[in-house]
Amino acid sequence: MAGYNLKEVMNKPERLSAGHRMCAGCGATIGIRAVLRALHEGDHAVIGNATGCLEVSSFMYPYTAWEDSYIHNAFENAGATLSGVETAYRALKKRGRLPENENFKFITFGGDGGTYDIGFQSLSGAMERGHDMVYVCYDNGAYMNTGIQRSSATPQFADTTTTPVGKMSNGKVQTRKDLAAIIAEHHVPYVAQTTFTKDFKDIHIKSEKAIYTEGAAFLNVLAPCPRGWRYETSEIMKICQLAIDTCYWPMFEVDHGNWRLTYEPKKKLPIEDFLREQGRFKHLFKPGCEDLIAQFQEEVDRRWEDLLFRCSR
Amino acid sequence: MRTDISNINEQSPCEDLTEGLMIFAGGTSKQFKTGEWRVATPVFDKDKCKQCLLCAPVCPDGCIPVHDGRREDFDMDHCKGCGICEKACPFGAITMTS
Amino acid sequence: MSKKDRMSGNEAVAYAIRQVNPDVMPAFPITPSTEIPQLVSTYIANGEMDTEFIPVESEHSSMSAAVGAEAAGARSMTATSSCGLAFMWEELLVAASNRLPIVLTLVNRTLSGPININCDHSDGMGARDTGWIQIYAENNQEAYDNYIQAFPIAEDKRVHLPVMVCQDGFITSHAVQNILLEDDKDVKEFVGEYHPEEFLLNPGKPVAVGPYAVSNYSMEAKYNQEAAMIRSREVIKEVAARFREKFGRGFDFFEEYRCEDADYIMLIMGSAAGTAKQAADDLRDKGMKVGVLKLRVFRPFPAEEIAAALSKCKAVAVMDRCESYNGHGGPLASEVPAALFMNKVYTEVVNYVYGLAGRDFTTETAAGIFEELEDVVENKKQVRQCTYVGLRSKEGQ
Known part of the structure; x- marks a missing residue:
């Protein structure tokens, strides 16, 4: 892989056009732009998409925001759909029906609803079969398109419309599923977890590896949602930084079975710093809820230690 | 076709x-033209800009055009006014106005 | 030159798949269609064809992958039965509304519950309003012939709709019958090569598939889809005519067996048509004027043609191998009388539900139904509509 140069990558033509209808300040499209910048110029792509915010906003007839070929099929089958496209590519290449000197790459995007939950089987199948494609989850930790219902990616204690905080409820009961680790256990060539950092180097390098590593690859991108998380739209970069500095969202990759941390905070911040910024955790800061924050911290610590152990082998 | x-x-x-x-x-x-949604508008101060380009990747709408390694003024036809770029600029070259 | 052979319906379809050698075939096993992906995989393993087979993890994914592959520009197909088709249901609609000429070979089996592996038409009938063309076979020969005709129908520019070719589970799929197989070269020539005008993998010519569309576009889009289904009628007839010319057999929308002067006609689909024809022969020998209308094309529904074919007889037995659970008979019981009424044909109609979950349908039973029709006309016998043929009941229907 070539060295990373922000100026060079920002010079590339946009592959996600403006005019899409995602909310102001949306994290998902920041992530999609970053992933698409990792495509080499001259390479074509077919983009897949699970139903969700991104789909209904980026291809509202007759307006497509995608400069490349694009296919949305349904909510739960982005993995299977793109595996069909990728197989067609191999079939048509084999039979001489496509020009030999033109390359296509296959990238599919799904929210955490379409990826962790309803599309989990389809994703698992596509990864296990080893299609030469990248599945990118833009994880905003709830079903945002239908109005902020909990998913298996939603963090514990989050206030969502199906885990509302009330007299008898502190928000979501369960902790979040660790999907990147689950896909890593499929033993695909490349899995990584990332989010937005100041210079976007981490997400760029991981995207490039995911796209240009032969075989199935998976990227899990933390993509904050200002409406669902309840913070000011302008604060997204601060929130992402707190997510990684508190180790709520560790940055790592699993490259051909080798687990590696790609970012280790100089000083691990307490989880309150991440939670305090978001309205969905407001109830945790009422007097008497200290034990809930302690419980959250304990889970973050346990997972972080577990990851450090995996990366030390 | x-x-x-x-x-x-x-x-x-x-x-x-x-x-x-x-x-x-x-x-x-x-x-x-999603620019019609905008309630706050970023104003670009060319003189303060050091062309570090940290603002360009944070835009959800790709409204900061970059050519020859230099950013240009905002695409106001599409900017939704989220204000992320203002926070990303280390030099105070972007100011949100209502 | 045709070649005489003996094989089962599944083997016949797999043989045709080898001859067509489609670009991509995702599939998932389910009784009684499992042999089709098995046989195709074996052909591929032995180098007799080079279709890219995707061993998907479910039927939902097999149709999802077929949608992706077809949109990408590859001739794509799959095979399934029963619950597998039900699991695909959402994707059947997507395939049709995206106007993708996918071919699905359906081996008809009852839907759960109870879980049962035998034939009825509840799977195909459950998908009757998904926008697919549906063609039913009486025997392995027709299953073979219909599969070969499916691609030219689906891929015709006037159509661009998916086609489901159906045969009866076990009765046709597993029973070995005599068959005429055509030369590989002739079949390939008949089917032709697939070169879509627009497709995802066309470098520099991006395509976007599967939009969100507001109401002001959606209703017009749905009408356009229906218009394609209407246009498919002429294409189905053209392809059938071309097939007859080249290979010397086959029908358009239906086969009229000894119907010309018939007083009593049984309208039936699938393998039981063979039984009905035998019963008709037996009764003709006794001097009773009876015939069989074997419906081949269920979608598009050939309403006018059926009305014309039934306009001269005294009574029709409409045979449903499927229950609709609507208190009003099976799908044919709804659609055939509607076709007659809307074409101002007022022939007497009696509906029967038969053969559910593999229950036998015999020539004696069929003959009994013809005789009951005569009783209705001649003696004004009052019969209950939607009677379950051969049902054990204390009411003694």
Whole structure:
């Protein structure tokens, strides 16, 4: 892989056009732009998409925001759909029906609803079969398109419309599923977890590896949602930084079975710093809820230690 | 059979819609001006800008055009006014105004 | 030159798949269609064809992958039965509304519950309003012939709709019958090569598939889809005519067996048509004027043609191998009388539900139904509509 140069990558033509209808300040499209910048110029792509915010906003007839070929099929089958496209590519290449000197790459995007939950089987199948494609989850930790219902990616204690905080409820009961680790256990060539950092180097390098590593690859991108998380739209970069500095969202990759941390905070911040910024955790800061924050911290610590152990082998 | 979406609108007869509602073109969304949604507007101060480009990747809408390694003024046809770029600029070259 | 052979319906379809050698075939096993992907995989393993087979993890994914592959520009197909088709249901609609000429070979089996592996038409009938063309076979020969005709129908520019070719589970799929197989070269020539005008993998010519569309576009899009289904009628007839010319057999929308002067006609689909024809022969020998209308094309529904074919007889037995659970008979019981009424044909109609979940349908039973029709006309016998043929009941229907 070539060295990373922000100026060079920002010079590339946009592959996600403006005019899409995602909310102001949306994290998902920041992530999609970053992933698409990792495509080499001259390479074509077919983009897949699970139903969700991104789909209904980026291809509202007759307006497509995608400069490349694009296919949305349904909510739960982005993995299977793109595996069909990728197989067609191999079939048509084999039979001489496509020009030999033109390359296509296959990238599919799904929210955490379409990826962790309803599309989990389809994703698992596509990864296990080893299609030469990248599945990118833009994880905003709830079903945002239908109005902020909990998913298996939603963090514990989050206030969502199906885990509302009330007299008898502190928000979501369960902790979040660790999907990147689950896909890593499929033993695909490349899995990584990332989010937005100041210079976007981490997400760029991981995207490039995911796209240009032969075989199935998976990227899990933390993509904050200002409406669902309840913070000011302008604060997204601060929130992402707190997510990684508190180790709520560790940055790592699993490259051909080798687990590696790609970012280790100089000083691990307490989880309150991440939670305090978001309205969905407001109830945790009422007097008497200290034990809930302690419980959250304990889970973050346990997972972080577990990851450090995996990366030390 | 390439699609020119300027021939398609919500009053078009069924014969003028594309087969399977596919669009045989890329990037047609540029014709939809999301700038109308904006309540706060970023103002770009060219003199303060050091061309570090940290603002360009944070825009959810790709409204900070970059050419020859230099950013240009905002694409106001599409900027939704989220204010992320203002916070990303280390030099105070972007100010949100209402 | 045709070649005489003996094989089962599944083997016949797999043989045709080898001859067509489609680009991509995702599939998931389910009784009684499992042999089709098995046989195709074996052909591929032995180098007799080079279709890219995707061993998906479910039927939902097999149709999802077929949608992706077809949109990408590859001739794509799959095979399934029963619950597998039900699991695909959402994707059947997507395939049709995206106007993708996918071919699905359906081996008809009852839907759960109870879980049962035997034939009825509840799977295909459950998908009757998904926008697919549906063609039913009486025997392995027709299953073979219909599969070969499916691609030219689906891929015709006037159509661009998916086609489901159906045969009866076990009765046709597993029973070995005599068959005429055509030369590989002739079949390939008949089917032709697939070169779509627009497809995802066309470099520099991006396509966007599967939009969100507001109401002002959606209703017009749905009408356009229906218009394609209407246009498919002429294409189905053209392809059938071309097939007859080249290979010397086959029908358009239906086969009229000894119907010309018939007083009593049984309208039936699938393998039981063979039984009905035998019963008709037996009764003709006794001097009773009876015939069989074997419906081949269920979608598009050939309403006018059926009305014309039934306009001269005294009574029709409409045979449903499927229950609709609507208190009003099976799908044919709804659609055939509607076709007659809307074409101002007022022939007497009696509906029967038969053969559910593999229950036997015999020539004696069929003959009994013809005789009951005569009783209705001649003696004004009052019969209950939607009677379950051969049902054990204390009411003694």
